[in-house]
Amino acid sequence: MDNRLFATRVQPDVPSRLDGLFPQLAFDDAIKFTAGAPAENLFPTEAMKQAYLAAMAKEGPHTFQYHTVQGPTELRERLAERARTRMQIESATVDNIMLTAGGQQAIDLVAKLLLNPGDAMVVEAPTYVGALSAFDMYEPTYYEVELEADGLNTTQLEDTLKAHPEIKFLYTVADFHNPGGVTMSVAKRKRLVELANQYDFLILEDTPYRDLRYVGESLPTIKHFDTEDRVIFLSSFSKVMMPTLRLGWLVASPMIIKQLLKLKEAADLEVPNLTASAVNEFLANNSLDDHIKALNKEYRVRQQAMVAAIKREMPAGVTATEPEGGFFTWVTVPDFINTTDLLYNEATPNLHIAYVPSKNFYAYKNHTNGMRLNFTGLMPAEIDDGMHRLGQLLTEKLTKVTD
Numbered sequence: 001m002d003n004r005l006f007a008t009r010v011q012p013d014v015p016s017r018l019d020g021l022f023p024q025l026a027f028d029d030a031i032k033f034t035a036g037a038p039a040e041n042l043f044p045t046e047a048m049k050q051a052y053l054a055a056m057a058k059e060g061p062h063t064f065q066y067h068t069v070q071g072p073t074e075l076r077e078r079l080a081e082r083a084r085t086r087m088q089i090e091s092a093t094v095d096n097i098m099l100t101a102g103g104q105q106a107i108d109l110v111a112k113l114l115l116n117p118g119d120a121m122v123v124e125a126p127t128y129v130g131a132l133s134a135f136d137m138y139e140p141t142y143y144e145v146e147l148e149a150d151g152l153n154t155t156q157l158e159d160t161l162k163a164h165p166e167i168k169f170l171y172t173v174a175d176f177h178n179p180g181g182v183t184m185s186v187a188k189r190k191r192l193v194e195l196a197n198q199y200d201f202l203i204l205e206d207t208p209y210r211d212l213r214y215v216g217e218s219l220p221t222i223k224h225f226d227t228e229d230r231v232i233f234l235s236s237f238s239k240v241m242m243p244t245l246r247l248g249w250l251v252a253s254p255m256i257i258k259q260l261l262k263l264k265e266a267a268d269l270e271v272p273n274l275t276a277s278a279v280n281e282f283l284a285n286n287s288l289d290d291h292i293k294a295l296n297k298e299y300r301v302r303q304q305a306m307v308a309a310i311k312r313e314m315p316a317g318v319t320a321t322e323p324e325g326g327f328f329t330w331v332t333v334p335d336f337i338n339t340t341d342l343l344y345n346e347a348t349p350n351l352h353i354a355y356v357p358s359k360n361f362y363a364y365k366n367h368t369n370g371m372r373l374n375f376t377g378l379m380p381a382e383i384d385d386g387m388h389r390l391g392q393l394l395t396e397k398l399t400k401v402t403d
Contacts, residue, residue, distance in 0.1 A: 008117075008139065009117075009136075009137045009138065009139050010137075011136075016133060017129050017132055017133045017136070017360040018129065018130065018133050018360075021034075021129065021356060021360065022034045022035075022354065022356070023343060023344060023348045023354050025348060025352060025353075025354050027352040029352050030352045030353070030354070031352065031353045031354075031378065031382055031385060031386035031389070032353075032354050032374075032377070032378075033353065033354060033355045033356075033372075033373040033374050033375070033378070033386060034354050034355060034356050034374060035374050035376075035377040036178065036327060036328075036374060037243060037377060038238075038239055038240075038242075038243070038295075038327075038376065038377075039298070039299075039376060039377060042294070042295055042298060043241070043242050044241060044242075044282070044286070044291055047282060047285075047286050048241070048242065048278065048282060050281075050285070051278040051279070051281040051282040051285070051286075052274070052278040052281075054278075054281040054285070055274060055277035055278040055280070055281050056274070058277070058281075059277070063273060063274055063277065064273075064274065065273075066269075066270065067270050067271070067273040068270055068271070069261050069264055069265045069269065069270050069271065070098070070099070070261065070271070071099035071270075071271035071273070071276045072271075072273070072276050072277055072280055073094060074280050075099070075276055075277070075279060075280035075283070076094045076097040076099070076249075077094045078280065078283050078284075079092075079097050079249050080092045080093050080094050080096075080097050080251075082288075083097070083233070083251050086211075086289075087207075087210070087221050087223070087224070087233065087235075087251075088220045088221055088224040089221060089223045089224060089233060089251055090224075091226075091251075092251050095254060095257070096251055096252060096253060096254055096257050097249060097250070097251060098249065098250050098251075098252070098257050098260055098261065098264075099247065099248070099249050099271045099276060100247075100248040100249065100250065100264065100271075101246045101247070101248070101268065101271075101272075102236060102238055102243075102245075102246040102247065102248045103206065103208050103234055103235070103236035103238065103248040104130055104134065104248070105246075105248065105264075105267075106234050106248045106249075106250050107130070107131050107134045107135075107171075107204070107206065107234070108134040108137070109260050109263050109264055109267070110169075110204050110232055110234075110260070111134050111135050111137070111138050111140075112138065112263055113256070113259055113260060113263060114168060114169045114202065115135070115138035115139075115140050115169065116138070117138070117139040117140075118139065118140070118141055119138075119140050119141065119166075119168060119169070120140065120141045120143060120164055120166045120167040120168060120169075121135065121140045121141070121142060121143070121167060121168065121169040121170065121171065122142075122143050122144075122145055122157065122160065122167055122169070122170040122171070122201075123135070123142055123143075123144060123145075123170075123171050123363055124144070124145055124146075124147050124152050124171075124172060124173070124177070124180070125144035125145060125146050125147060125362055125363070125367070126147065126179055126180060126330070126358060126361035126362055126367070126370065127171065127173070127179075127361060127362075127363075128173055128178045128179070128206065128361075129179075129356075129360045129361050131171055131206065132360070132361075132363060135171070140169075142363035142364065143160050143164060143167060144362065144363050144364070145157045145160060147177065147180045147182060148182070149182055149321070150182065150183070150184065150185040150187075150188060151172075151174060151177075151182060151183065151184025151185055151188045151189075152172060152184065152188065152192075154188050154191045154192060154195065157170075157192075157195060158195055161195060161199040161201075165199060167199065167201050168200075168201050168202065169201055169202050169203075169204070170192075170196070170201055170202070170203050170204070171203075171204045171206065172184070172192070172203065172204070172205060172206065172222070173206045173207070173208075173209075174189065174205055174207065174221075174222055175207050175209055175210040175213075175219070175325070175326070176209040176210070176212065176213070176323055176324065176325040176326025176327070176328075177326070177328075177330075178208075178209065178326065178327065178328055178372075179328050179330055179356070179358075179361050179372035180321060180328075180330045181321035181322070181323035181326060181328050181329045181330050182321050182323070182330075183219065183323075183324055183325070184219075184222075185219075186219055186220065189219070189220065189221075189222045189224075189225055190225050192222060193222060193225045193226055193227065193230070193231065196228075196230045196231070197227065197228050197230065201230070202230050202231075202232065203222060203230055203231045203232065204232045204234060205221060205222045205223055205231055205232065205233050205234060206234045207221065207233065207234060207235050208234075208235065208236045208238060208239045209239055209325060209326035209327060210235065211239075211240050211292045211296075212239060212240065212292070212295060212296060212299060212325045212326055212327070213296065213324060213325035214296055214299060214300035214303050214304075214324060214325050215300075215303075215324040215325070216324050221233060223251060229252075229253035229255070229256070231252075232250055232251070232252040232256060233250060233251040233252070234248065234249075234250045235248065235249055235250070236248040236249070237279060239327070240288070240291070240292055240295065241279075241282075241288075241291075245275055245279060246272075246275070247271075247275060247276060247279055296325075299325075299376050301380060302375045302376055302378065302379070302380060302383065303323065303325075303375055303376075305375065305380035305383045305384065306329055306373070306375035306383050306387070307322050307329075309383055309384050309387035309388070310329065310331070310387060312387075312391075313387045313388050313390070313391030313392075314331070314387075314391050314394065315391065315394055315395040315398050316398075317333070317334050317398055318331060318332070318333050318334075318394055318398075319331070319332045320332070320373075327374050327375070327376045327377075328372050328373060328374055328375070329372075329373050329375065330370060330371075330372055330373075331355075331370065331371045331372075331373060332369060332370050333369050333370070333371070333394060333397075334369065334398065334401075335369050336369075336401065337369055337394075337397055338368045338369070339355075339357040339358055339359075339368060339369060339370060339371045340357040340359050340368060342357075342393070342397070343355065343357050343371075346393060347389075347390065347393060351389040351390070351392075351393060352389075353386050353389050353390055355371040355372060355373050355390070356371065356372040357370070357371055358370030358371060358372070
């Protein structure tokens, strides 16, 4: 079949950013810093089993009937309450909560809502590869704003907005950034909203890791500072409960919700009622906050192991972020090291370790000297071993240059 039959957005000769992101490691001593997945042994398996049984018992056969694109009212009421009390989004009500098939569908629907081919949008550099993969389908013009230790560079952002007033949309991961590991400061959250009001653009605030804080105090959401309904707040159960639930949720203005529901209805007709009802039963009969506390206690041990191992093992000239939560740290190496080549030519085949190289985390794939390392999927001893191997490899590369 001729590729000309495909829409241009598909770009059939261009591989997905997600293709080959995680190299295969068929070694007994393999250590994978690649995963963006929560630890399976921490899933609330038994509680969710009971929640599914309770959901089926409550509605009987009607559980399995067609339902609505909005999803269960009771669940949306619980999420609105959580948004108000935990996310400091005072405007959240049952009517401006929307359920989606994971956070990824929400990203796709927002992109579909806002982007025509060629439309201008801002992304952080680096940013979440899955979001870029979704945005790519709508053929935007990307403008990148660099990531700093306290979030995106708002000075650079304002310069970009002045030069390109047609920008209509900005995507950010403000809490425990994927892949950068950093958290946006309160001052920058406020400034971002001010700039959105001044330059007339919308913000998608993606927060899958927000509850997973191991150090310090939680910060108000960007949505908390929203004065003109310009912020779409997005959360998910994937990282704090189970990815297979495929249940995300967002908070937005009624006008935006109305249009997003229309798009979702065209895509899949409704929220899967059994899963949504089971999550509602879980929230009714269990403390999600207690479960998150248990996650944070365990993940903090692994985060501390990663921070310590980086300080101990990384040679001079290599820098890394120190995340206060979330799943990842971001390592930057000297420009002459291409981390994609290093991964496939040496790290994986010779040392049996894997990370995610930086290339696909940038809109234009033009940065090749970074890597994302996950620490939540490994035990401290594995982190120590893997970072020792990686540190030796980087030390060898840097030593060759200085000799």
